[in-house]
Amino acid sequence: MIYVRNAWYVAAWTQDLEVEKPLAIDLLGEPVVIWRSQRGDIAALENRCVHRLAPLSLGRCEGDKLRCMYHGFLYSRDGHVSEIPGQDVIPASAKVKSYPVTEKHSWIWVWMGDPDKADEALIPPAVGFDDPNYILGRGHFDYAAEARLISDNLCDFSHLTYVHANSFGAGDDFAKTAPNIAALDRGVRFSRWITGTAGPAARSNDELIDAWSSYDYLIPGVLLMWSGSFKRGYAEECKYGPPQDLDDAIRGVTFTSQAVTPMTEKTSRYFFSWGPHVKHGDEALRDILMGVAGQAFAEDKTMIEAQQAILDKTETPRVLPSAHDRGVVMFNKLVERLAKEERSVDASAA
Amino acid sequence: MIYVRNAWYVAAWTQDLEVEKPLAIDLLGEPVVIWRSQRGDIAALENRCVHRLAPLSLGRCEGDKLRCMYHGFLYSRDGHVSEIPGQDVIPASAKVKSYPVTEKHSWIWVWMGDPDKADEALIPPAVGFDDPNYILGRGHFDYAAEARLISDNLCDFSHLTYVHANSFGAGDDFAKTAPNIAALDRGVRFSRWITGTAGPAARSNDELIDAWSSYDYLIPGVLLMWSGSFKRGYAEECKYGPPQDLDDAIRGVTFTSQAVTPMTEKTSRYFFSWGPHVKHGDEALRDILMGVAGQAFAEDKTMIEAQQAILDKTETPRVLPSAHDRGVVMFNKLVERLAKEERSVDASAA
Amino acid sequence: MIYVRNAWYVAAWTQDLEVEKPLAIDLLGEPVVIWRSQRGDIAALENRCVHRLAPLSLGRCEGDKLRCMYHGFLYSRDGHVSEIPGQDVIPASAKVKSYPVTEKHSWIWVWMGDPDKADEALIPPAVGFDDPNYILGRGHFDYAAEARLISDNLCDFSHLTYVHANSFGAGDDFAKTAPNIAALDRGVRFSRWITGTAGPAARSNDELIDAWSSYDYLIPGVLLMWSGSFKRGYAEECKYGPPQDLDDAIRGVTFTSQAVTPMTEKTSRYFFSWGPHVKHGDEALRDILMGVAGQAFAEDKTMIEAQQAILDKTETPRVLPSAHDRGVVMFNKLVERLAKEERSVDASAA
Secondary structure, X not given: OOOOOOOEEEEEEHHHOOXXXXXXXXXXXXXXXXXXXXXXXXXXXXXXXXXXXXXXXHOEEEOOEEEOOOOOOEEOOOOEEEEEOOXXXXXXXXXXXXXXXXXXXOEEEEEOOOHHHOOHHXXXXXXXXXXXXXXXXXXXXXXOOOHHHHHHHHOOHHHHHOOOOOOOOOOHHHHHOOOEEEEEOOEEEEEEEXXXXXXXXXXXXXXXXXXXXXXXXXXXXXXXXXXEEEEOOHHHHOOOOOOOOHHHOOEEEEEEEEEEEEEEOOEEEEEEEEEEEOOOOOHHHHHHHHHHHHHHHHHHHHHHXXXXXXXXXXXXXXXXXOHHHHHHHHHHHHHHHHHHXXXXXXXXXX | OOOOOOOEEEEEEHHHOOEOOOEEEEEOOEEEEEEEOOOOOEEEEEOOOOOOOOOHHHOEEEOOEEXXXXXXXXXXXXXXXXXXXXXXXXXXXXXXXXXXXXXXXXXXEEEOOOHHHOOHHHOOOOXXXXXXXXXXXXXXXXXXXXXXXXXXXXXXXXXXXXXOOOOOOOOHHHHHOOOEEEEEOOEEEEEEEEEEEOXXXXXXXXXXXXXXXXEEEEOOOEEEEEEXXXXXXXXXXXXXXXXXXXXXXXXXXXXXXXXXXXXXXXXXXXXXXXXXEOOOOXXXXXXXXXXXXXXXXXXXXXXXXXXXXXXXXXXXXXXXXOHHHHHHHHHHHHHHHHHHHHHHHHHHHO | OOOOOOOEEEEEEHHHOOEOXXXXXXXXXXXXXXXXXXXXXXXXXXXXXXXXOOOHHHOEXXXXXXXXXXXXXXXXXXXXXXXXXXXXXXXXXXXXXXEOEEEEOOEEEEEOOOHHHOOHHHOOOOOOOOOOOEOOEEEEEEEOOOHHHHHHHHOOHHHHHOOOOOOOOOOHHHHHOOOEEEEEOOEEEEEEEEEEEOOOHHHOOOOOEEEEEEEEEEOOOEEEEEEEEEEOOHHHHOOOOOOOOHHHOOEEEEEEEEEEEEEEOXXXXXXXXXXXXXXXXXXXXXXXXXXXXXXXXXXXXXXXXXXXXXXXXXXXXXXXXXXXXXXHHHHHHHHHHHHHHHHHHHHHHO
């Protein structure tokens, strides 16, 4: 698997990292333990005791430290062993890898690359539960599939017409037209107007509107999308560019943040939130949206895990990209370029 | 695994291939999708979309075509893509493998070899539900074992005495004597008289009879057997050859069709039907026979999957054939010879 | 995996080997079948029929023989085939490996090495249900982990403080001090006094005592431990050496026998018994002890299987031994030395 390492990966929902309950997750194939101290600090270490490789995630929090509960090695937040029961001297080699970790927009982010380059400005601007403008629900699914397959899926929404025929309910026309696609520094932007429509199936309306949606798919695999309904003709007013003002939306403004995290070569965790703008909905609408999302994301999972199973049976897999793969190809090339740059920096540093 | 490719493999019971419900099965390690259109035509394709390798078996039937429900590629029965949503030109390479497929004797048969050689005359003459002479029941079992092990089992009925001590109930003598074994063009014929017997355990009778049974085991792995009870002395009248006339049977005429289909290297599907001749039984007897068969075939499965598990633990497996393996060896040599011939034809064609 | 072959491995509890019910177990990766005849004799053979590799453990006992229930090959206790149904001549090669096997201290022991060296004097002196001095309970756990990891665990009791914080309840001090460790011919002896203590958590007492415990960890992986409470000051009387007389114990004398058996490279079976001396307890105390042991051994299993899972994710696992690993290292070096000696004997014999 080729992944960018100098990036922030979503490891958990903030809400799921409880105080003094260490959480284990594999990230890019590396076992990681994350914990939150009583004081509220979080830390992320290699989840593998230097002593005999027991997982520290079965450990006990003591102050801001974490004790391996096999034979009691005590770890500082920086990965150094600070106590070995029954032994006075602690060898310098008694340390595990420590990962930059931070909490933002309701997600726990772990930096998997060079710690010196861990820059919080690179955290994608997701919308978290701390944003007063949105009423969100959240969830996550574990995939028995490579993360790249999920990213591919998210960079080509023409699948909405087929995979989600029974949930999101995009019509045939949706798959026949392409969104606007634009390169970003660390991602790809997809946007489109659908003019004179009744709106999304689950929230359609007699009054025809111009529907806008736009999402950025960002390194390492974060989707941030907002959608809204505008009065008929508004798209033309904007010359089919982005809405001049979100406040012009007459209804249906929602935001969804999604993150695809590669755990191992063929397992991934997919995090998602969705909900209406406070001016355009309430908890009840949020619950309806989450119901639709739950069904739709289960449809994706069924398809992508089946795709992975076929891949596993295929000696030399080849794909035949279609016109809709433009965004997929752009994002994958970006990943490859950034990964390659990282490797050449590593090589020249060595 | 060595298998003959120029052969018809049973992929399903006719009854299990419902209209517009695509069915996925691996055949000789290749993922295959089979579907029946509203009009009733069946088709079999490689179960792997050219686009991104999603399984077409999750697709939607549209007329006599099949649409991949990931991004909407539409497939004709011959494997060509006839529509790519959002794209005008369809590349010539946009096609998947198409398999000759036909329906006969209540089975769906797929030809795994050179399509030009697909000759329906090579379909083994099984007895299907369309045959008015027999009252049949049917079933199938999935094995976690290589198909060859099931074929080996079916070519040596001495296992009836041991594996099926509690079901078919053949006695010790059965395993001490050998059937007549004869080579066929594409199989092996096993037949035997048991004279002066009370008949099979489940259907024994006070009146002693001469019991005849004969089965062909045919490429690629199809067993067709008929049995019947004749009056005491009849075997001698026939000079211990085949009965002169099936109508001479005084009771107990039954027919069973069985097929062993290699799915992957170590998984197989085993299809079977059994039932009495209309003159010798009714639905009630059919149900009794299916009850016995269900128990017996579960006994086979237990033994053969256990054998496979031991094989998997054995670095260099060696067998020690016994006298009863004559039929096993004949059939396996036939498979090897035919497979070798195919390969040499392929090589000279190349 | 490096294991000593010239050793007796525990394959089952005596009570679990029922008359004429063959028992299958993998030992050091070899499939073994053990059975007890109606007369009471036990035998152990390679669990793999010479004919087509079916497991003999699915077979039928006939007198002191075992019949493969696939095609009826009959095996003598020494592994020779004595009957092949339908065949008069039995080839000399028709035999499977036979293992020295014996029953002692309520365990079935199988010798995995050179049969000529199978010496019952090498059976560790476990305490079985035939010992009138102890009231025992027993059990076994299957591990998805290499046996060596369980042995490592048993050779370093400092884990009691951490893994068993909620069951055995050894305090922090326990992990800060080391037991006396002494080499034995075929094992390592661990012993310690804890003076002026209230005794083990589950059986603590107002009256402070001197607590003694001592265990031998013996090739191939057998732990034999006795513990007892002595009057305050007794340890000093003994100059902190072993108690002069077990009868001096004032309460709490118990004995536990434990055995770790490698099944395959990454699966193991762990057998254990525990109970009070008849002078120091009854069935009720035995049941309390077994309740504690059940919880504690499940704690070990959770930790060790998690450790194995981390090991499996680690490309080049390295350990960092601590002061408490002295016993672990001694035992592993003993295993390596004995295994090496065996190999050099084998090599010079070849």
